[in-house]
Amino acid sequence: MRDVAKQAGVSLSTVSLVVNGTGYVSDDMRDRVQRAMESLHYVPNDLARNFSQNRANTIGIIVPTIRHPFFATLTADLQHVLAGKGLQTLLCSTADAAHGEAAYVDMLRRRLMDGIVMGAHTEHAPDYWTSIHRPVIAFDRTLGEGIPSIGSDHVQGGRMIADLLIRTGARHVAVIGGPHTQFKEDDVRTTFPTVRYHLVLEHELAKVGVRYEYIEAGEVMDFSGYAAAVRSVFDRAPDDAVDAVVSSDIGAALCVREAIRRGVNVPDDMQIVAYDGTYLADMAGMPLTVVRQDFQALTSSVADCMMRLIDGKAGDGSVDDGDDSGDAVSDVSSHGAFGIGEAEHLIPVSLIAGATTRE
Structure with missing residues (x-):
């Protein structure tokens, strides 16, 4: 970074702001730093940067299997949305990897990941998930009070x-x-x-x-x-x-x-x-x-909720979609005889008529 600062003719702190994408840097200064980085073939050390920021910038996604079209589509869309927010993904298919769920939770506890999206069946009791005290989102299931749940209606x-x-x-x-x-x-x-x-x-x-x-x-x-x-x-x-x-x-x-x-x-x-x-x-x-x-609304809701949890802006299991219109989602505490009881964030589904049913 010192070499980049010297060649660009700027301070070391300016280079740091450009590399980390924080603070204000003028367009001229940013261009000078980026040209110097390209000239010197400078590649930021993400491991060191994440360590200094107490972030791994990695999210674990746990699903039953990626062989199923639903989970293949879900994980592909979720990976794309999270990448747009600067987050990498680690995928665990519980049907294809022994002890995958426990291994991912251990990585989360040791801060090797920033959060987990849990989309597979689990035998663990609710207090197991709440005791992690790290960002966890339940996808299309409930894990316990205080764990946000997102899924379709x-x-x-x-x-x-x-x-x-x-x-x-x-x-x-x-x-x-x-x-x-x-x-x-x-x-x-x-x-x-x-x-x-x-x-x-x-x-x-x-x-x-x-x-x-x-x-x-x-x-x-x-x-x-x-x-x-x-x-x-x-x-x-x-x-x-x-x-x-x-x-x-x-x-x-x-x-x-x-x-x-x-x-x-x-x-x-x-x-x-x-x-x-x-x-x-x-x-x-x-x-x-x-x-x-x-899928677009589901994965966007998961990604937005995860960012808020990582940033410490949502710690009560609630999901704020940022949309006051009420058209895109519904938050419910139960579904009558078919409910579970924890707060949920439900995405509407749609019926698309095809050739396999009568009018």
Whole structure:
């Protein structure tokens, strides 16, 4: 830095301001410093700079697997948004890395990371996460009081699907999803807010006498389980036939392919609704009707909240989106019978009509 200051003809403090992006420096001075840096091939020592600022400028992102289109899309978008704020990301796929969650928490405790976005299932009790006393954001789940939770409004998504299928005359709806144990029906508390769309859909269909059936497809990374579940739907006897299927983009796409292979007319004989709206929804063989999660709003909310937590501006688990209009998000303390209880920041979803449902 002294060499840069000497060649640019400025003080060492001016070079420091330019390198760290802090304080005021005139455009002329900034140009002189940057030209000197280029001439001398000067590269700032980020490790030393972060140490002096007590920052690692690194965020850990924990997800079940990056093989799933939803988590692949989420992590790609989140990495892009965080990079725009000068933050690097370390990705942990819990299905592919033993002890990844504990290792990342240990890195956070030792200040090798500035924060964690927790988007995978955890067996740890809430006090484990609150005892870290470092920035942690729960994505699409709840970790405990004081840990901000950000995710999509799955109650809204469930109602959208129910309204569509009831209006179009569905009689027997099959929902293909993960292990039913995640619902924890004997315990109101669950870390999976995503199950709300299943619960709401079942509740709304039952009110009007539409048959609802849940079919397990294995864990989120078990694509063969989804394929087997889809085949089981089409193998039904005529008196037990399903006329509507709801699943993730993976299950819905597999359902379209199986319908085409077996000569089943979609949507006249079977309606198909996808939940997520990732890139896979555009490659199913025909335009899927989808409940689309707003990845841009989700990742922006996560990144903005993380910056506030790192800067010490939000320590009560609340999420301030900076938007007073109320259109983009909703903050809730419960969702009635489907709620969990901690403060949440919910992003609206949207229903995109495709060729796989009737009008």
